[in-house]
Amino acid sequence: MMDQEHIASAYDRDLDRVQSLIMRMGGMVETAISDAARALEMRDTELADQVRANDKLIDALEEQIASEVARVIAVRSPTAGDLRTVLSVLKISGNLERMGDYAKNLGKRTSVLSEMPAISGSGGALRRMTQLVNVMLKDALDAYIQRDVELAEDVRQRDADVDQMYNALFREFLTHMMEDPRNITACMHLHFIAKNVERMGDHVTSICEQVIYLVDGELPEDDRLKQDRTSYDISVSKV
Amino acid sequence: MSKDIKISAKGVDVFYGDTHAIKNVDIEIENKAVTAFIGPSGCGKSTFLRCINRMNDTIDICRVTGDILLEGQDIYAKSVDPVQLRARVGMVFQKPNPFPKSIYDNVAYGPTIHGLAKSKAELDEIVEQSLRRAAIWDEVKDRLHQPGTGLSGGQQQRLCIGRAIATAPEVLLMDEPCSALDPIATAQVEELIDDLRQNYTVVIVTHSMQQAARVSQKTAFFHLGHVVEYGDTNKIFTNPEDSRTESYITGRIG
Ligand SMILES: Nc1ncnc2c1ncn2[C@@H]1O[C@H](COP(=O)(O)OP(=O)(O)OP(=O)(O)O)[C@@H](O)[C@H]1O
Numbered sequence: 001m002m003d004q005e006h007i008a009s010a011y012d013r014d015l016d017r018v019q020s021l022i023m024r025m026g027g028m029v030e031t032a033i034s035d036a037a038r039a040l041e042m043r044d045t046e047l048a049d050q051v052r053a054n055d056k057l058i059d060a061l062e063e064q065i066a067s068e069v070a071r072v073i074a075v076r077s078p079t080a081g082d083l084r085t086v087l088s089v090l091k092i093s094g095n096l097e098r099m100g101d102y103a104k105n106l107g108k109r110t111s112v113l114s115e116m117p118a119i120s121g122s123g124g125a126l127r128r129m130t131q132l133v134n135v136m137l138k139d140a141l142d143a144y145i146q147r148d149v150e151l152a153e154d155v156r157q158r159d160a161d162v163d164q165m166y167n168a169l170f171r172e173f174l175t176h177m178m179e180d181p182r183n184i185t186a187c188m189h190l191h192f193i194a195k196n197v198e199r200m201g202d203h204v205t206s207i208c209e210q211v212i213y214l215v216d217g218e219l220p221e222d223d224r225l226k227q228d229r230t231s232y233d234i235s236v237s238k239v
Numbered sequence: 240m241s242k243d244i245k246i247s248a249k250g251v252d253v254f255y256g257d258t259h260a261i262k263n264v265d266i267e268i269e270n271k272a273v274t275a276f277i278g279p280s281g282c283g284k285s286t287f288l289r290c291i292n293r294m295n296d297t298i299d300i301c302r303v304t305g306d307i308l309l310e311g312q313d314i315y316a317k318s319v320d321p322v323q324l325r326a327r328v329g330m331v332f333q334k335p336n337p338f339p340k341s342i343y344d345n346v347a348y349g350p351t352i353h354g355l356a357k358s359k360a361e362l363d364e365i366v367e368q369s370l371r372r373a374a375i376w377d378e379v380k381d382r383l384h385q386p387g388t389g390l391s392g393g394q395q396q397r398l399c400i401g402r403a404i405a406t407a408p409e410v411l412l413m414d415e416p417c418s419a420l421d422p423i424a425t426a427q428v429e430e431l432i433d434d435l436r437q438n439y440t441v442v443i444v445t446h447s448m449q450q451a452a453r454v455s456q457k458t459a460f461f462h463l464g465h466v467v468e469y470g471d472t473n474k475i476f477t478n479p480e481d482s483r484t485e486s487y488i489t490g491r492i493g
């Protein structure tokens with residue numbers, strides 16, 4: 001990236017400002033994810049409600065970022081690295097907003113699940129998966145602000161672990177449901193939660209790709225193997 | 240060579256007395272495309288542009304070395320008549336310079352001396368079309384026989400554009416053609432440039448990065464007499480190779 005400053009110093013302030021909004025939004029999403037995971041594990045419906053309420057703040061921040069970016073584009077007509085910066089800000093705020101939605105969804109399902117008998121074993125696995133995604137998000141945001149392509153690439157690779165954890169959970173839920181149909185409702189909710197967390201990982205991956213685009217000017221080639229193999233599992237489990 | 244090259248410069252140096260204004264420039268300009276020259280003031284854009292139709296010949300202390308080929312033919316060869324060359328390679332100057340004649344005559348002059356019109360009616364038609372394309376017809380149609388020098392700066396600039404396209408040159412060199420124009424006339428001139436590209440090769444010098452990005456397919460970044468970077472406009476404005484290019488187009492201290 002350019003270390004030099006713009007001749008118009010207000011331009012630097014504009015770019016710094018939208019990027020600091022991204023960092024703030026990222027922090028809020030991190031909190032939402034960890035709170036949602038904790039609420040789910042502890043059956044803490046109050047905390048779950050709080051996560052749902054806070055999502056409005058995340059959405060509002062996304063809108064604020066979009067309007068600030070629009071203003072920068074209109075006033076400064078950014079080019080080259082500056083252009084990539086504002087484009088990545090827009091894209092990343094979209095990723096963060098989606099992640100916030102998934103956290104909110106976790107909160108909603110937590111309220112429903114807390115009324116039902118617990119499914120043994122699933123809590124720990126979901127917590128580990130969520131933690132992994134949250135660390136990935138933190139690292140992705142660090143990679144963004146440091147313009148660290150290596151770290152971004154590393155995080156991107158870690159998404160395979162998330163996919164694997166999701167596959168394992170998927171099979172576990174299937175087993176529970178087949179063992180006892182009374183588990184079906186709870187397992188369906190838990191499965192959606194696992195799927196949402198897996199999707200969060202995809203959004204973190206997309207943030208990492210933006211970091212690479214920002215620095216190199218090109219999106220990375222898609223060399224990651226798709227690790228979600230549950231569509232095969234379904235056909236296998238029919239027999 | 241996959242692309243059709245209209246102008247090819249090889250090892251071009253230009254001196255004004257002791258001032259070394261252009262330093263070993265190699266560039267291949269595509270046929271039927273718009274090429275933008277950008278770069279800080281004094282970096283040699285106008286100087287290089289003037290080499291392409293030998294306008295530097297008119298400056299006593301100016302010396303040009305190296306080769307400039309127009310469709311493979313050396314334009315500095317003894318056999319080339321600069322006046323004929325300038326009919327093929329037209330120019331719009333940085334400062335508007337209408338002849339001290341009527342608006343009509345300013346435009347009719349070129350087509351007349353090159354015998355492009357068979358009749359008065361045909362000449363009238365060329366004048367009207369040229370002025371229309373230069374986005375000035377409506378403003379001058381009722382005063383065609385008043386002096387061109389009596390127009391406003393922006394109108395003079397458009398008159399000069401009309402004059403330059405009246406002879407249907409193969410190559411049109413434009414040195415900051417929109418520097419004195421309002422946004423409407425600028426948009427009209429950009430529209431004209433885009434239209435000219437169907438049949439002609441256009442080289443435009445501009446200080447507006449947005450204009451270069453909008454109108455050109457190729458961009459050359461000049462810096463201290465060198466061509467630092469030359470390539471697809473899309474690439475230059477989204478992901479330039481050279482840090483000097485990036486500093487310049489993003490408005491940083493370079
Ligand atoms: N007629 C001249 N006599 C002497 N030196 C000249 C002449 N024309 C240009 N120069 C010098 O040559 C260099 C390049 O000038 P040129 O006009 O080509 O720059 P430019 O890139 O077109 O700048 P601008 O964007 O300000 O029009 C400058 O150092 C300038 O002082």
Ligand SMILES: [Mg+2]
Nearest residue numbers: 284285286333
């Ligand atoms: Mg100039």
